[in-house]
Amino acid sequence: MTQLALVIDLNVCVGCQACVTNCKEWNTSGDAGPMVDQNPYGKDPTGTFFNRVQTFEVGEFPNTETIHFPKSCLHCEDPPCVPVCPTGASYKRKEDGIVLVDYDKCIGCKYCSWACPYGVREFDESQKVMKKCTLCVDRIYDPNMTEEERRPACVRACPTSARLYGDIHDPESEVSHAIREAGGYQLMPEWGTSPANHYLPRRKTKLRLRHDEIERADNPLKIDGLLPKPSKSEPSLDDVTSW
Amino acid sequence: MHPAFSVIFLTTLIGVGQGLFLALFTAQSYALFDLLPKQDGHAFYAHGSLIALLFLIGGLVASFFHLGRPERAWRSATQWRTSWLSREVIVLPAFMGTVFLYGIAHLFDFKPVVATLPGGIAIDLTVVIGAVGWVLAFALYVCTGMIYACLRFLREWHSSLTVINYILLGGASGFTLATVFAAAAAPDLVRFFAGWAAIITLLGLVSRAASLVRNARLKPKSTLQSAIGIKHPKIVQKAQGFMGSSFNTREFFHGKSVGFLRSIKWIFLLLAFVVPALLLATALTGVGALGLMLIAFVVQYLGLMAERWFFFAQANHPQNLYYQAIG
Numbered sequence A: 001m002t003q004l005a006l007v008i009d010l011n012v013c014v015g016c017q018a019c020v021t022n023c024k025e026w027n028t029s030g031d032a033g034p035m036v037d038q039n040p041y042g043k044d045p046t047g048t049f050f051n052r053v054q055t056f057e058v059g060e061f062p063n064t065e066t067i068h069f070p071k072s073c074l075h076c077e078d079p080p081c082v083p084v085c086p087t088g089a090s091y092k093r094k095e096d097g098i099v100l101v102d103y104d105k106c107i108g109c110k111y112c113s114w115a116c117p118y119g120v121r122e123f124d125e126s127q128k129v130m131k132k133c134t135l136c137v138d139r140i141y142d143p144n145m146t147e148e149e150r151r152p153a154c155v156r157a158c159p160t161s162a163r164l165y166g167d168i169h170d171p172e173s174e175v176s177h178a179i180r181e182a183g184g185y186q187l188m189p190e191w192g193t194s195p196a197n198h199y200l201p202r203r204k205t206k207l208r209l210r211h212d213e214i215e216r217a218d219n220p221l222k223i224d225g226l227l228p229k230p231s232k233s234e235p236s237l238d239d240v241t242s243w
Numbered sequence B: 001m002h003p004a005f006s007v008i009f010l011t012t013l014i015g016v017g018q019g020l021f022l023a024l025f026t027a028q029s030y031a032l033f034d035l036l037p038k039q040d041g042h043a044f045y046a047h048g049s050l051i052a053l054l055f056l057i058g059g060l061v062a063s064f065f066h067l068g069r070p071e072r073a074w075r076s077a078t079q080w081r082t083s084w085l086s087r088e089v090i091v092l093p094a095f096m097g098t099v100f101l102y103g104i105a106h107l108f109d110f111k112p113v114v115a116t117l118p119g120g121i122a123i124d125l126t127v128v129i130g131a132v133g134w135v136l137a138f139a140l141y142v143c144t145g146m147i148y149a150c151l152r153f154l155r156e157w158h159s160s161l162t163v164i165n166y167i168l169l170g171g172a173s174g175f176t177l178a179t180v181f182a183a184a185a186a187p188d189l190v191r192f193f194a195g196w197a198a199i200i201t202l203l204g205l206v207s208r209a210a211s212l213v214r215n216a217r218l219k220p221k222s223t224l225q226s227a228i229g230i231k232h233p234k235i236v237q238k239a240q241g242f243m244g245s246s247f248n249t250r251e252f253f254h255g256k257s258v259g260f261l262r263s264i265k266w267i268f269l270l271l272a273f274v275v276p277a278l279l280l281a282t283a284l285t286g287v288g289a290l291g292l293m294l295i296a297f298v299v300q301y302l303g304l305m306a307e308r309w310f311f312f313a314q315a316n317h318p319q320n321l322y323y324q325a326i327g
């Protein structure tokens, strides 16, 4: 069974909001109808977005760290938002695990948004239905696009490659490797929703250089041979061995 | 959560309608066993059912104001296997239909005897319809309560007390309305209804107070740490990702001060329980004037609206962790 998902690398995200912008652009132009903003240039601008990038400060000044935190529907493997829907408009696809809302069936009762602990469902005030991330279901299967283009709009937009996309049930996929090897984790594990989207934690990125990496003893051009030994005139190891 | 008036009206109005029907059928059952004087079906049960039906219709109308797409409301009956909301959508009209039939059968005195109990007590059609209505009334309370109690993230609601409160609070207001109705239409039933109304009101006070105590002790399960998965004791949000508002900031925050919440709590404890219980007690001591009972009902209904407002406002949704700061 396939479970498509995003893996978001918090170590890399710079909070540029490119994914937010590209998500909105793609999804407001699609067949499902526009995602209209209310009051876009007024005092209290508001509108429906599938994806938001938030910023948190961890620690106490001066030892603080800034975390940029992209958040969209996590396509939970056991989604609490689905069984509560009285119309069947909210459903989870068997074939790829994407959680979707059928905008033609939704009555806008908002009950599903109460049942999602992550606050990622947003009610569309102009279409009067519930909306949420579709994992760009209208992109990823489009035969008119190239393989490279058949990925979610947010993933395509990210300039730092902080967003990985793939099947987390395939142990050999890029996302499964990332989850396994870079400590991928789920949000609010206490509710047992088993979100498909994972996050990769912040890591210490330090450059460690050993001395011999800067200056090789057997440096053939003798340019950085600053150590007393071997001297410039003496043969080095390279001259006398063939390895 | 942000209390929506459509839902406040829906839950309080149908609660009264169900309670009133339960009161009527209780009186009929007592009369069946000669524990109460028999009432003229034509005037009493038929008119009582009509009043109950009006409250139920009022609740149904209010519920439509909650929907973004009310024209599609019929679709909401399809997912009864998993959704308590869907179950409520089915049980409410079924109950309304039963109350209607109950009233009609009494109105036209259509009472063919269906069975006879050992003691020679004749069970007629209205008793059968009434029993079905009795089951549906309780089923509807359970559905309404479970809509909230089944959401495990909303820990203030995720408790059997929620369902018990819906039953007792709806029942109390219905029996109080029955007392008003009896004061106008059947004076010899006033004491009976007032007694039950007072008892249910006091039971409601006990269970609602129990849920207040329980909620006051709740510790949130989700924290900012589990919300973003960073295990540092000190995390503050600097930006929620937008400068204005969004559905998430409007739907899940009540936007009132702690003091306001606290005063609503004392107001509803007073209006929904203490004042009506005292007024109902006057009926037990023999006064039971129509005006006084009417005041008891109106005060209790206003109290229950405040109670429902508080019920929603008090529930603290874990999604709020993600929406703390504009910047």
Ligand code: SF4
Pocket (backbone or CB within 6 Å): A072, A073, A074, A075, A076, A079, A080, A081, A082, A099, A115, A116, A117, A118, A119, A120, A121, A132, A193, A195
């Ligand atoms: S993140 Fe929320 S909306 Fe998305 S599947 Fe999970 S519970 Fe449902």
Ligand code: SF4
Pocket (backbone or CB within 6 Å): A084, A085, A086, A087, A088, A089, A090, A101, A105, A106, A107, A108, A109, A110, A111, A112, A113, A129, A130
């Ligand atoms: S708002 Fe729409 S999708 Fe959500 S529970 Fe109601 S009908 Fe289902």
